[in-house]
Amino acid sequence: MTNPINAKRVKLLADLEYLVGNNCYNPKxxxxxxxxxxxxxxxxxxxxxxxxxxxxxxxxxRGKASVADAKELSTGYYAFGVNRLHIIKALDEVLRHLEDNHGLKL
Structure with a gap:
């Protein structure tokens, strides 16, 4: 996330990450x-x-991410071995896409 983000967006990103993170399943x-x-x-x-x-x-x-520090939250990722999924950055990109192309107003 290159642009500073407001508290409402930070909270939304933390909420969305929590939803995504709760949908992991281990069949073993x-x-x-x-x-x-x-x-x-x-x-x-x-x-x-x-x-x-x-x-x-x-x-x-493993709980809901803290929204007290937007800069810290913006570094959020899921570690898959040596790979990382930058989930907060990805969710912010999704929100920006929805704002730019589908009329989402935040």
């Missing part, structure tokens, strides 16, 4: 309930968002 997790009863394979998980703090140190979060 073995689920056992009370008393060791097998409940089938697979489980939905919250994919952790990683942000870089002021010292460029990564911080992972």
């Amino acid at each position: 997790i073995q689920n056992y309930g009370a008393h060791g009863i097998y409940q089938g394979e697979g489980r939905s998980i919250r994919y952790p968002l990683t942000v870089l703090d002021g010292e460029n140190e990564p911080k992972k979060s």
Whole structure:
């Protein structure tokens, strides 16, 4: 995100990221309930968002991203091994596309 963003947009980006991050599924997790009863394979998980703090140190979060620091939030990514999906930047690009091409007003 190259342009400064307002608090409303930051909150929207954090909300959208939370929705995306809650839609991760691992089919290989073995689920056992009370008393060791097998409940089938697979489980939905919250994919952790990683942000870089002021010292460029990564911080992972499985909860809703903090909107207190827009610059920190803008570094948010999902780590897939050595690859990164810059989810906050991607969501901001989606919003900008919707604003520029489809009349979305924020």
